[in-house]
Amino acid sequence: MTPGTTLLRAVLRPRFLASAWPWRGIAYAASTAAASGVLWLLLSGPAAPLVLAVEVLRPPRAAHHLLLAAVLGLVGVGLLALVGPGLALAVARVERWRLRLAGDGPAPFRHTGALGTDPATWRTGTLYTDPATWRAVAYLLLLAVVAPVWGAVLALIALLVVSTPLSVHHHVVNLHSPGTAVGRTLLGLALIPVLLYLAAAFGGAHAALARLLLCAEPDPAAAELVEVARSRARLADAFDAERRRIERDLHDVAQQRLVSLTMQLGLAKLDLPPDSPAAAAVASAHEQAKVLMVELRDLVRGISPRTLRELGLRAAVEELAAGSPLRVRVDADAGRFTPTVETVAFAAVSEALANAVKHATATEAVVSARRSGGRLTVQVRDDGCGGADPARGTGITGLADRAAAAGGRLLMSSPAGGPTILRVELPCAS
Amino acid sequence: MRVVIAEDSVLLREGLAGLLTRFGFEVVAAVGDAAALVAAVREHRPDLTVTDVRMPPGFTDEGLRAAVALRAADPDLAVVALSQYVQHSYAGELLASGQGRAIGYLLKDHIADVAEFVDKLRRVAEGGTVVDPEVVRQLMQRGRDPLGRLSAREREVLALIAEGHSNAAIARILILTEAGVGKHIGSVLTKLHLPVSDDTNRRVLAVLTYLRGQQ
Structure with missing residues (x-):
């Protein structure tokens, strides 16, 4: 200066x-x-x-x-x-x-x-x-x-x-x-x-x-660090906005067209004589289109969950729990947080539940989300075999980066033999 | 049977209109947003209303809000809501309106099986309740001990009850006699401490409420 x-x-x-x-x-x-x-x-x-x-x-x-x-x-x-x-x-x-x-x-x-x-x-x-x-x-x-x-x-x-x-x-x-x-x-x-x-x-x-x-002389290095932290948070937010845009585009165009296409195939199937070669081909196309609808829906939901945006963290986590093959108990505070906090918290729960199924062979999980003292603490605990190594996959590392960009932190405990506990703490105005 | 369709995607709206016309429905109005839906229903008083949940201007739950409001004014109005995803909060709100009579909540996926889709619409128009099997599957998955006491067949029966099928329909789907189905249903409801009722719609609501409370 x-x-x-x-x-x-x-x-x-x-x-x-x-x-x-x-x-x-x-x-x-x-x-x-x-x-x-x-x-x-x-x-x-x-x-x-x-x-x-x-x-x-x-x-x-x-x-x-x-x-x-x-x-x-x-x-x-x-x-x-x-x-x-x-x-x-x-x-x-x-x-x-x-x-x-x-x-x-x-x-x-x-x-x-x-x-x-x-x-x-x-x-x-x-x-x-x-x-x-x-x-x-x-x-x-x-x-x-x-x-x-x-x-x-x-x-x-x-x-x-x-x-x-x-x-x-x-x-x-x-x-x-x-x-x-x-x-x-x-x-x-x-x-x-x-x-x-x-x-x-x-x-x-x-x-x-x-x-x-x-007027304390501002420390140039400190000012630079603040700017770096801000730009990191901005990047993360821009990334979220981009995901929401992609989700909207996929929903508004691709999904509707696919539903329409599948419906037309279903109609065509009705009109074809069941033993004609065309009937078999159309039936196969119809089945493939139906599978594609499910796959596209899961993909879009993974990109940016609508329930999270519209109804908040608790509703979104409850739906995630309902769709999970695990038996999941959800114990979450109601109420809304900033989009960034909700996105990071939800991503953490989603990742933890997915890992519990994929790697930990768990059968049950408990998800809690509590707000206290200007801080949202989200925790996922499963009964799986533990031994998760954050360095092995990019999921947990990426989550830790997102949590840090939002001013919070991610903690994980996963001893061999389980249980695995993943906790994310995020600042939120109380 | 006179139908009003509300769906913001033009392609899908026209497709639905064509499908329903082909199956003998009379499409009296096909609109693209919630306000137009309310106006069309007031004007035509249709036998059935089919609406997308997510519509302009906000693209959240406009169609569902409109449907709930229309049913508050006229509990006999038959409504089927179509959704891209299972959203339990929305589904619950809609199914609870008008004591669960003449109401349906379906994933758009099920439009693809055209004949079954049309059959479900007819059931709602006749006063029945139709709940998407995916909703029921998710609800049953989070169930705990009492559900564990049901046999595999009883669980199948429970799912079909929750989807809104009548005793006759369940018997047809599971290839059982109606008497056999009646026995299974009685056993399921007793094990879950639910009132045994012949009214299909009341039964659906009771089972759904039970399953929703199971988290």
């Missing part, structure tokens, strides 16, 4: 005063002062008990004053601890936005902890343990305590500059001292660039600190 120009860098350039940066510096400094003022207003509520405690402790004081001050102090600290982090994060949002005044570069935000950028997903626990929260609190102190100091210095200089005409008028009219008036004029003029430079320097330094505390 190439850093854009910031206020602090702009100050050091020879043509600083001729650029727009002085004005941005002034704007940033002024808005910092305003932000600081607003912050003090917001803090005055929770901080009031602390101020009162200090008041109570002023001499003359008695023993009960100490107790009262301690209680007030505790209440104040508690209130600050309660509202502080939330306030700090809210201020951080505003400040990140305001940073655009002080630099051209993007001000990306990346929490190092579990917090996302969306406040709706924050939980109290992660709020207090996330380092980003405490960096925001540190920034809160910077804005509340340090900013007023340099703000006051700038305000003083600004006052001197702005009051120059009044002061000169006063010297000329009332004191009749033109020499001093000339000096005062020169001072006022000289202070203008000083003010501009100082505003940019102070503002720039404040902005640099803000950037440091509020």
Whole structure:
């Protein structure tokens, strides 16, 4: 990432005063002062008990004053601890936005902890343990305590500059001292660039600190990994969409034509004399067409099961179980998940049941699908001979890849002698 | 016998119309989507309605929804739903409408055996219940202990009951006497603790409900 120009860098350039940066510096400094003022207003509520405690402790004081001050102090600290982090994060949002005044570069935000950028997903626990929260609190102190100091210095200089005409008028009219008036004029003029430079320097330094505390530099490798994971998920989703399209095309065209063709053959068979050579040929064609219908249907169902899309995971798994030669008990939560989660979960059950029949010579299987804590756990357990080796076929490996692309994982246990247990865990919004 | 056909594939729709006409049905309307189906049924009040389950615009269960709605308004309307796949949820919903009278759920595969297909349509039009053998096969497969106590012949009888066959038809298919079939049926229903009933449609529903509860 190439850093854009910031206020602090702009100050050091020879043509600083001729650029727009002085004005941005002034704007940033002024808005910092305003932000600081607003912050003090917001803090005055929770901080009031602390101020009162200090008041109570002023001499003359008695023993009960100490107790009262301690209680007030505790209440104040508690209130600050309660509202502080939330306030700090809210201020951080505003400040990140305001940073655009002080630099051209993007001000990306990346929490190092579990917090996302969306406040709706924050939980109290992660709020207090996330380092980003405490960096925001540190920034809160910077804005509340340090900013007023340099703000006051700038305000003083600004006052001197702005009051120059009044002061000169006063010297000329009332004191009749033109020499001093000339000096005062020169001072006022000289202070203008000083003010501009100082505003940019102070503002720039404040902005640099803000950037440091509020905008964690994104790790390029991490960003790349996120992109790789996203593109993998996109590829998997595109693959699913393509399967659905193929299923639809096969259903809408090939299957209907085949049914129609088989029906015509069935009709032709009726009209032919049973002992004619043509009757035998047509009967054979009719039988072949019927076999083809069954094969095509199984093929299409394997590509993308309709029941899964229309009725969800439980209905689809129940149908899969009904069609399986095994005795399958299904114990699944109702409800819908995202298409990706449903597809991967169903593929896992389908693969596990198929393997149980093909390799494990099982007679029974139990399928469970449970949603808890934002996670769907699907498990298939058979009573077969076990000894499945994921490296042997591409089925399980492909499933593990799909699960990983969806942000989940696949676990398998298949000791020789059985049972084989296949489990897929997938994240799903709860 | 007057028939309304709803099927979105033109080829299959025309094929079905030709087939039914050849077997002496009068095709009063052949339409391509669920809305047209509802309109056609209201207009013609046919003796039989044959509809595809999956139709435009959503290509999910529009035909079935229309059929269930039409039967809610007129429980005597005879409907056969054709599906590319066995979908138990859909089948159950349709068969439960109108106490299982004059209703059929068939895989499209069975259109191919034209004479038997037409025979099934006639049975539904006459108030019978027809359940696809594949549905019954899948339901029986998930069965547990009570089904295991049935003999092989009793299991055959149970499957035929579930498909909606009458005692006479079962006797013909299994080459038994009707009295023999009656004995088998009584034995099956007793073993499964189901009420012994002569009403074929009630019997089908009871057996299907039993099998569906067996998972």
